[in-house]
Amino acid sequence: EAGVAQSPRYKIIEKRQSVAFWCNPISGHATLYWYQQILGQGPKLLIQFQNNGVVDDSQLPKDRFSAERLKGVDSTLKIQPAKLEDSAVYLCASSQRTGGSNSPLHFGNGTRLTVT
C-alpha cells in the first residue's frame, strides 16, 4: 500500500511569512495527525482529525496555526505568520481508527521548515 505522502520536503521562509504543508494519508485511514518535531525532541501532537472532524487541537497555537481536512482525506497545515521557533519538522501520520484502538500510526517523511 502507498504510504503517507507529504509535501514539500523542505521549506525555507522568513519570519512573519506564511507557509502551508500538505498531507495525503493512507487510503482508508480515518484518523490523521499533525506532529511538530523540534530538533532534539520527540514529536508533539498539534492536531488530530477523525474523518473531517477535530478530535484534539489542545496544543495547536491557534493564533498562528490552522489546519483543515476537507472531505476527510487530504489535510493542510498552515502557519501565518511564522516565527523563528516554528523551525521544525512537521510530520503527518494516519491510522485506521482512534480511541481505544491499538492501530499503529503510519508516518510520512515530514516537511522540514526553516524560519530565518
Add this chain to the structure above:
Amino acid sequence: AQSVTQLGSHVSVSEGALVLLRCNYSSSVPPYLFWYVQYPNQGLQLLLKYTTGATLVKGINGFEAEFKKSETSFHLTKPSAHMSDAAEYFCAVRSYNQGGKLIFGQGTELSVKP
C-alpha cells in the same frame, strides 16, 4: 496525564554488542506502548508495540521489548548491534481515553561503532 521518559539521549555501542534503550512510562490506565525508529531525514517507522497479552514483544530487525508493569518500563533490546541500527529511537504511549493520541519520549540516538 500520560508521559514517557527515555533514559539517555545518546547511547553508543560497538557492532555486535547488546543494545539496551530504556523507557519508563506514566499512565493511570493500562497503556498501549510503542517503539518507533527514525532514520535521518525520514519519518518514524514502527518497530514494535505492546497492547495486551504476552509481555515480551518481538519486532522488526531483531528488536524486542518487555512490558514490566511493576517497573512501569518498556525497554528495547537487541542482542547484537549492526551498523544499520544507528538511528533515533522513540518510545511512545497511547492514550485510549484521550482520543488515542500518541505521546512520545524525547528520543535516544543510537550510535554503533565498528
